[in-house]
Amino acid sequence: MRHLALGCLLSVGLSASAAPVPDSYVLKAARLFDAKAGRLVTPGMVVVTGDKVAAVGPGAKAPEGARVVDLGDATLLPGFMDAHTHLTGESGDDWRQDLIDSFQRTIPERTLEALPRARVTLMAGFTTVRDLGGADDIDLGLRNAIRRGLVVGPRILTATAALGTTGGHCDAGNSWRKGLLADETGVGVADGADALRAKVRERVKYGADLIKVCATGGVLSLNADVDSPQLTQAELDAIVDEAHARKRRVAAHAHGAEGALRAIRAGVDSIEHGSFLSDEALDLMKQKGTWFVPTCMAFQGVKERADKGQLPEDNVRKIRAVQEARRQALKKALARGVRIAFGTDAGVFTHGRNAGEFALLVEAGLSPVEALRAATVNTAELLGVSASLGTLEPGKLADVVAVPGNPLQDIRKTEAVFFVMKEGVIHRHDAGATPSVAR
Template sequence: MGGTRALAGLALAIVALVAPGAQAETSYVHAGRLIDPVGGEAQPDRLIRIVDGRIAAVSAWTGAPADGPVIDWSRYTVLPGLIDLHTHLADGFGQSRDPTEPLKHGPGETALKGAEAARIMLRSGFTTVRDVGVYRGLSDVVLRDAIAQGWVEGPRMLVSGGYVTKPGGGGAVTGLPKGQVPPPEFRIGEVSGPAQARAAVRRLIGGGADFIKIIATGAVLAVGSDPGALELSEAEIKAACDEARTLGKYCIAHAHGAEGVKAAIRAGARTIEHASLIDDEGIALAKARGVWLDMDIYNGDWIAEFGTKEGWPAEYLRKNRETTDVQREAFRKAVAAGAKLTFGTDAAVYPVGLGARQFAYMVRYGMTPAQAIRAATTEAAAALGLEPEIGQAAPGFAADLVAVEGDPLVDVSVLERVAGVMKAGRVVAP
């Protein structure tokens, strides 16, 4: 880990030395239509000027400039790169019927599969992701840094380093034979009591985590875990969130159950993941505190269909049935109440690359297409604290762009079929 950081520092130093004499790299994109997620409108026939990976100007198309190449996306609607706030790319192998799957692969295998997942995710139009937990502690830090160094193709990543969870809880490897204990690197965030919660936060942030993921309630896809029940006390959640804040970071909370959602909000969580069983009081509390709800309302259908076909544990399928429709109706209520909502899919529960399917679900359950796009651009960027950097195709922002055929402001499902992707000024797909 220290070697990776040393290389990163050396690279930055080299850039600083050569930058003054370097020629700015300029390129252009000719967009047939350009979506502004803030206004929920599209402007026709735009020219986007890109300098050193950032958008320098947006203007009407009047012809090809002479000072740089022009990417011809005049047939397409162009919008800012998409942001998914709930992924598990670095775990690599994704969800399976075997709860102990994470223990059956070494770190090398997991890293290679994580790199494959990152590449697929980027090429599906998601240029930034928040990776919200790995079983093998800090493996997500390695993937994030490899992408930042250019060694691996993938989206910009922010990572949690692991889970702050009770022993045997929703963030632990479960379903092991009696007496078997996972290796220490799989228990980096296990805690019992506020003091251990604080220590785990220091350990994860010290290892390179960008934020802290709290497992406040039980999980759907964990053996012996009840999604509606608190697994950490409010005091433990608060201790972790307070410690993260002291260290200049923030915490998010996995919370299905209504009481867990409210406890996590009161304790200081920035976003609530899943929020499947949230009640009216919880929605009102989230709105009042300015907390984002990050609700994965697509993947319940995948679990029901493919989990059944592939023989996933009956407990998983039962808990999925008990939470899927309830969560979707809660999402509808949250939209109607004006609560802040982001785009998070639980990518890796279903095959990575299919996350844009969730847009249609968000529209079905109460959002307009423009609201769904904002959830995956400007709202997601704000939840990350990166609203001046990403989420808009406007001057000063990173040149992260996605091109699609059709008009996603009319039919949001066109985002499932990406025609082109640019990250930081570089075309990566097709």
Template sequence: MYKLLLATALAAALPVNAEITAIRAGHVITDASQPARGASTILVENGRIIAINDAAAAIPAGATVVDMSGKTVLPGLIDVHVHLGGYSDDPWYAGVAPKRTEEYAVAIGLNNALITARAGFTTVREVGGGQRATIAVRDAINDGLAPGPRIQTAGSTLSIIGGHADNTVGINPEIGDALDKMYPQIGVCTGADGCATAVRLVAKSRADLIKIVATGGVLDDGKTGLEQHFTNAEMKSIVDTAHSLGLKVAAHAHGARGIEAAVNAGVDSIEHGTFADTTDINLMKAKGTYMVATLMAIEGLKEHLGKGFFTPNVEAKGLQTVGIQGKALAAAYKAGVPIALGTDSGVYKHGRNAEELPLMVKLGGMSPKDALYAATMGGAKLMGIETETGSLVAGKSADLIAVDGDPLTDPAAVLKIRYVMVKGKPISLQ
């Protein structure tokens, strides 16, 4: 009797007449580290891959067939460094514009998330934006209320007073004081205890990770440079607190000694890593710290430098970074540092994320295969979701794209997106 009741309960829990989607592919890259399969059919049911069969295998009756037989099908791309709530053409003071409420930022984020998915990115990591807005965008998409990629978000970025993520730097003090009262910046912190509290407050908002600005930033209007901001004790407190809560830490870091301090503190990834030197690279290799080079951020800078768009402080810092674009990535790659693709979208126009792959090959010296791995399983491993996505395997989420050409030999092939599926649901490309 018990077995009968259990069987009845299980049957009731299963979807009735679940629809199967059969995707015919000319080639299939199941894992960027492995050779591609020939012509194959990928079967998807209830948002998951249930089989990858040879093309000659029978397709289940009633299945919806997607004909990508002239394309290469591969895992959806992953960008571990995006800012969905901003636009590259925004002036530096846009955050205090009348429209830029947290509510309006949700609409911006949802729009940019869809643009990003259409560019072939089925998973992204939002590493800094409005606390409530980024959480709302993540939840709306993950709950199926709007189309877009799978999202992890850091919520509010942790910064020193006057640092890269202090949103009132350069603002009229009276306006800045009013903004601080209306929208307290929970990520701006001082001292080991204060920074531990800030981590807990961000975690309380249900963030997926912690983002800190370990050094100054190019796009903030401060004169604090690009070297270390938080003290060693503050960074150690942030990392230890985050890890104790099961959260990884991504560290924005440009200057060499700031990078060294962040890696010594135990961060999980260095974002940008612009001026990383041999000491930094060797330390990252020893500790398994990921490099996220964001080469596209410098492309965005190039498009605005010398045109009066940036303040003099930003212009000076921008010029510092342009001349060494890709050099730190090349050193990290040569040394065997783990690499994940990240782009800093929002510093350039959303939807161009995939241009990072050709840059990783051209400027970072990476092979097309290794760049593609960084854009798929590399990102999945950094985000801790490699058992869910990053490769095409029966049982994993059906996150996949189809492109013209072969990205294992030509990194620019990922710019030719012909089909996108996130969690088993197609994304309209128009």
């Protein structure tokens, strides 16, 4: 009897291992968003082989043995992209407790805390993100672990530590008494063109995919006006020149008009936030093709926290000061045809709410098509990954998401992603139906 049982087990094991495991999928839905053309295709179909898109459109042929996933009355879209996140941090309900936690929690603890943030971001449909500032190389470790398949999360392009000047928005020692911190500034802080050029080289040396610079004050720092310029023209010129020489793009945190103008003149690839962008700055952005990442969700998130009394009064004052100005700046940018990319500043608000940016962009004046393109083809171009991402086309990586219904009729459908595929691997499928096999 013992030999019979063992034989049965071996037989089961052999038959299971011998069964062919299809590496192809046929994704079907009522419609598909063609991000390149900016239109819907009906019905929607994407054929995936391995980690790549093999064919798209209703006439695509299903390979024999492919798994058919019929998502019904839904829309297939390219995986969403967020050009401004901070996966290694997240604001809590009490800013005082956040400060205490920043001193008490070890690097391993903060690394582990980043894992669910990465996962929830992917499950929200964001298969690629640009992380614009993290501490202690946690962002680098997270990026590398996701690449190796050790943890689940979006593809990450990271800036590592942001660059800034002494006492500026990206100076970690802001508002602390002298001598309290072992590192009074931070790894990205320097003064003068040559010193900041060296910081670019250092960030590249340690693995940065791009460079972030804080060109002005910020809403959530405590020692500077939100619109104050914080680098000279020579300093910004040096940063951008060195970054571009090293084939790294540059994102500039910039609220104030003068600081943003200096950054645009220097040739940064994107302006983040842009609360007080002047007509001159916007005209120059249009002329140079500078991307604007308005981060509407960041302002929404900090306003929510301010209304609940969860921020220091100095920060609340800054929030009130930028509210109307940033709306007008975005309105003027849209009227001029300045290029818009999708970024949220997730971490300022709870990770996983990234898709809320779509409705805010539409509210600001973009059409639903333009908002969807901002998070796909536009951001892919900003990030320099258009060859492999941003649209559903044969040969590109199979990053596919699905939302119920028609997002062109209701842009908030983007907040209800129920299917997520990244590089041919299904990470979310709420429908729960067992895929059939094409024959």
